[in-house]
Amino acid sequence: MLLFLDVDGVLNSDAWFARLGPHASGALCRLDPQAVARLNRVTDRPGVDVVVSSSWRLQHPWQDLQEMLEVVGFRGRIVGCTPSCEPEDFDLDEDAFWASERGLEIALWIERHLPAAGCDRGVAIVDDEGDMGFLRHRLVQTSAKTGGLQDAHVERLLRLLETPLGALPVSAMARLARDIRWEGTGGLP
Numbered sequence: 799m800l801l802f803l804d805v806d807g808v809l810n811s812d813a814w815f816a817r818l819g820p821h822a823s824g825a826l827c828r829l830d831p832q833a834v835a836r837l838n839r840v841t842d843r844p845g846v847d848v849v850v851s852s853s854w855r856l857q858h859p860w861q862d863l864q865e866m867l868e869v870v871g872f873r874g875r876i877v878g879c880t881p882s883c884e885p886e887d888f889d890l891d892e893d894a895f896w897a898s899e900r901g902l903e904i905a906l907w908i909e910r911h912l913p914a915a916g917c918d919r920g921v922a923i924v925d926d927e928g929d930m931g932f933l934r935h936r937l938v939q940t941s942a943k944t945g946g947l948q949d950a951h952v953e954r955l956l957r958l959l960e961t962p963l964g965a966l967p968v969s970a971m972a973r974l975a976r977d978i979r980w981e982g983t984g985g986l987p
Protein backbone atom coordinates (compact mmCIF):
# COMPACT_ATOMS: atom_id res chain seq x y z
CA MET A 799 0.00 0.00 0.00
CA LEU A 800 1.30 3.42 -0.96
CA LEU A 801 0.34 6.70 0.61
CA PHE A 802 1.44 9.85 -1.20
CA LEU A 803 1.73 12.57 1.42
CA ASP A 804 1.42 16.32 1.20
CA VAL A 805 2.34 18.38 4.28
CA ASP A 806 1.02 21.95 4.18
CA GLY A 807 -2.75 21.91 4.53
CA VAL A 808 -2.63 18.27 5.67
CA LEU A 809 -0.33 18.16 8.70
CA ASN A 810 -0.96 21.81 9.51
CA SER A 811 -3.85 24.23 9.13
CA ASP A 812 -4.95 27.83 9.61
CA ALA A 813 -6.11 26.92 13.12
CA TRP A 814 -2.71 25.43 13.95
CA PHE A 815 -0.86 28.53 12.80
CA ALA A 816 -3.26 30.74 14.75
CA ARG A 817 -2.48 28.74 17.90
CA LEU A 818 1.26 28.95 17.24
CA GLY A 819 1.26 32.72 17.07
CA PRO A 820 3.62 34.99 15.20
CA HIS A 821 6.87 34.12 16.99
CA ALA A 822 7.08 30.42 16.17
CA SER A 823 9.69 29.61 13.58
CA GLY A 824 11.29 26.60 11.98
CA ALA A 825 9.92 23.71 9.99
CA LEU A 826 9.07 21.53 13.00
CA CYS A 827 6.66 24.13 14.33
CA ARG A 828 4.68 23.77 11.13
CA LEU A 829 3.75 20.17 11.96
CA ASP A 830 0.61 19.78 14.06
CA PRO A 831 1.06 16.74 16.36
CA GLN A 832 -2.70 16.10 16.32
CA ALA A 833 -2.70 15.81 12.55
CA VAL A 834 0.38 13.59 12.73
CA ALA A 835 -1.47 11.37 15.21
CA ARG A 836 -4.28 11.00 12.67
CA LEU A 837 -1.72 10.16 9.99
CA ASN A 838 -0.44 7.40 12.27
CA ARG A 839 -3.88 5.79 12.16
CA VAL A 840 -3.32 5.35 8.41
CA THR A 841 0.31 4.31 8.51
CA ASP A 842 -0.22 1.90 11.42
CA ARG A 843 -2.02 -0.33 8.89
CA PRO A 844 0.57 -3.05 8.07
CA GLY A 845 2.17 -2.68 4.65
CA VAL A 846 1.68 1.06 4.20
CA ASP A 847 4.70 2.87 2.74
CA VAL A 848 4.73 6.66 2.56
CA VAL A 849 6.07 8.62 -0.42
CA VAL A 850 6.40 12.36 0.08
CA SER A 851 4.76 14.36 -2.70
CA SER A 852 4.79 17.66 -0.78
CA SER A 853 6.98 20.55 -1.87
CA TRP A 854 8.75 19.98 1.45
CA ARG A 855 10.74 17.34 -0.47
CA LEU A 856 12.44 20.20 -2.32
CA GLN A 857 13.79 21.68 0.92
CA HIS A 858 14.47 18.49 2.90
CA PRO A 859 15.72 15.04 1.81
CA TRP A 860 12.97 12.51 2.53
CA GLN A 861 15.22 10.79 5.10
CA ASP A 862 15.29 14.07 7.04
CA LEU A 863 11.51 14.37 6.74
CA GLN A 864 11.22 10.95 8.37
CA GLU A 865 13.23 12.19 11.34
CA MET A 866 11.39 15.52 11.55
CA LEU A 867 8.01 13.81 11.56
CA GLU A 868 9.18 11.35 14.22
CA VAL A 869 9.97 14.29 16.50
CA VAL A 870 6.25 15.14 16.47
CA GLY A 871 5.16 11.54 16.95
CA PHE A 872 5.07 9.93 13.49
CA ARG A 873 5.33 6.13 13.56
CA GLY A 874 5.15 5.38 9.84
CA ARG A 875 7.83 4.68 7.26
CA ILE A 876 8.79 7.02 4.43
CA VAL A 877 10.42 5.22 1.48
CA GLY A 878 10.99 8.09 -0.94
CA CYS A 879 9.65 11.19 -2.59
CA THR A 880 8.26 12.00 -6.00
CA PRO A 881 10.45 13.63 -8.66
CA SER A 882 9.98 17.31 -9.37
CA CYS A 883 8.73 18.03 -12.89
CA GLU A 884 8.47 21.04 -15.15
CA PRO A 885 6.06 21.65 -18.03
CA GLU A 886 8.80 21.04 -20.60
CA ASP A 887 9.20 17.48 -19.30
CA PHE A 888 5.89 16.57 -20.92
CA ASP A 889 4.12 16.81 -24.23
CA LEU A 890 1.37 18.80 -22.60
CA ASP A 891 0.44 22.42 -22.84
CA GLU A 892 1.27 24.43 -19.74
CA ASP A 893 -2.30 24.72 -18.49
CA ALA A 894 -2.78 20.97 -18.72
CA PHE A 895 0.51 20.44 -16.91
CA TRP A 896 -0.29 22.74 -14.01
CA ALA A 897 -3.76 21.20 -13.69
CA SER A 898 -2.22 17.79 -13.06
CA GLU A 899 1.34 18.52 -11.94
CA ARG A 900 1.39 16.58 -8.69
CA GLY A 901 -0.59 13.70 -10.18
CA LEU A 902 1.98 13.40 -12.96
CA GLU A 903 4.84 13.35 -10.46
CA ILE A 904 3.05 10.63 -8.49
CA ALA A 905 2.28 8.63 -11.64
CA LEU A 906 5.95 8.78 -12.63
CA TRP A 907 6.99 7.40 -9.25
CA ILE A 908 4.47 4.56 -9.49
CA GLU A 909 5.48 3.77 -13.06
CA ARG A 910 9.15 3.62 -12.10
CA HIS A 911 8.74 1.47 -9.01
CA LEU A 912 5.85 -0.87 -9.73
CA PRO A 913 5.18 -3.27 -12.62
CA ALA A 914 3.94 -1.49 -15.72
CA ALA A 915 1.25 -4.11 -16.28
CA GLY A 916 -0.67 -2.99 -13.26
CA CYS A 917 -0.19 -1.80 -9.77
CA ASP A 918 -1.55 -4.42 -7.40
CA ARG A 919 -1.07 -2.10 -4.47
CA GLY A 920 -3.63 0.16 -3.00
CA VAL A 921 -2.73 3.78 -3.62
CA ALA A 922 -4.04 6.83 -1.81
CA ILE A 923 -3.08 10.49 -2.05
CA VAL A 924 -3.66 13.03 0.70
CA ASP A 925 -3.29 16.67 -0.33
CA ASP A 926 -5.09 19.98 0.03
CA GLU A 927 -4.64 20.70 -3.69
CA GLY A 928 -6.49 19.01 -6.53
CA ASP A 929 -3.89 18.86 -9.30
CA MET A 930 -3.90 15.07 -9.54
CA GLY A 931 -4.95 14.59 -13.17
CA PHE A 932 -6.01 11.02 -13.89
CA LEU A 933 -5.16 10.00 -10.30
CA ARG A 934 -7.80 12.32 -8.92
CA HIS A 935 -10.01 9.38 -7.95
CA ARG A 936 -7.26 8.41 -5.47
CA LEU A 937 -7.17 11.81 -3.78
CA VAL A 938 -8.51 12.55 -0.32
CA GLN A 939 -8.53 16.33 -0.26
CA THR A 940 -8.02 18.19 2.98
CA SER A 941 -8.19 21.92 3.64
CA ALA A 942 -6.12 24.26 5.78
CA LYS A 943 -9.35 26.12 6.51
CA THR A 944 -10.96 23.10 8.16
CA GLY A 945 -8.06 21.84 10.26
CA GLY A 946 -6.06 19.78 7.76
CA LEU A 947 -6.23 16.00 8.17
CA GLN A 948 -9.43 14.95 9.96
CA ASP A 949 -10.86 11.63 11.16
CA ALA A 950 -13.17 11.35 8.13
CA HIS A 951 -10.15 11.67 5.82
CA VAL A 952 -8.41 8.84 7.69
CA GLU A 953 -11.33 6.50 7.02
CA ARG A 954 -11.39 7.36 3.32
CA LEU A 955 -7.63 6.91 3.01
CA LEU A 956 -7.80 3.48 4.61
CA ARG A 957 -10.53 2.44 2.16
CA LEU A 958 -8.50 3.62 -0.86
CA LEU A 959 -5.43 1.77 0.39
CA GLU A 960 -7.45 -1.45 0.36
CA THR A 961 -8.20 -1.01 -3.36
CA PRO A 962 -5.49 -1.94 -5.91
CA LEU A 963 -4.76 0.83 -8.37
CA GLY A 964 -4.58 -1.31 -11.50
CA ALA A 965 -2.82 -0.21 -14.69
CA LEU A 966 -1.84 3.39 -15.17
CA PRO A 967 -3.21 4.95 -18.36
CA VAL A 968 0.20 5.48 -19.89
CA SER A 969 -1.17 7.31 -22.91
CA ALA A 970 -2.66 9.87 -20.55
CA MET A 971 0.84 10.67 -19.40
CA ALA A 972 1.39 12.16 -22.82
CA ARG A 973 4.45 10.20 -23.88
CA LEU A 974 6.18 11.24 -20.74
CA ALA A 975 9.11 12.67 -19.43
CA ARG A 976 12.38 13.55 -20.97
CA ASP A 977 14.83 14.51 -18.25
CA ILE A 978 13.14 13.59 -15.01
CA ARG A 979 15.56 14.00 -12.12
CA TRP A 980 15.45 10.86 -10.01
CA GLU A 981 18.43 11.46 -7.75
CA GLY A 982 17.50 11.16 -4.09
CA THR A 983 13.91 10.10 -4.65
CA GLY A 984 14.21 6.70 -2.93
CA GLY A 985 12.21 3.62 -3.81
CA LEU A 986 10.45 0.59 -2.47
CA PRO A 987 12.32 -1.40 0.17
Ligand SMILES: [Mg+2]
Pocket residue numbers: 804805806807808925926927
Ligand atom coordinates in the same frame (compact mmCIF):
# COMPACT_ATOMS: atom_id res chain seq x y z
MG1 LIG B 1 -0.43 21.36 0.50
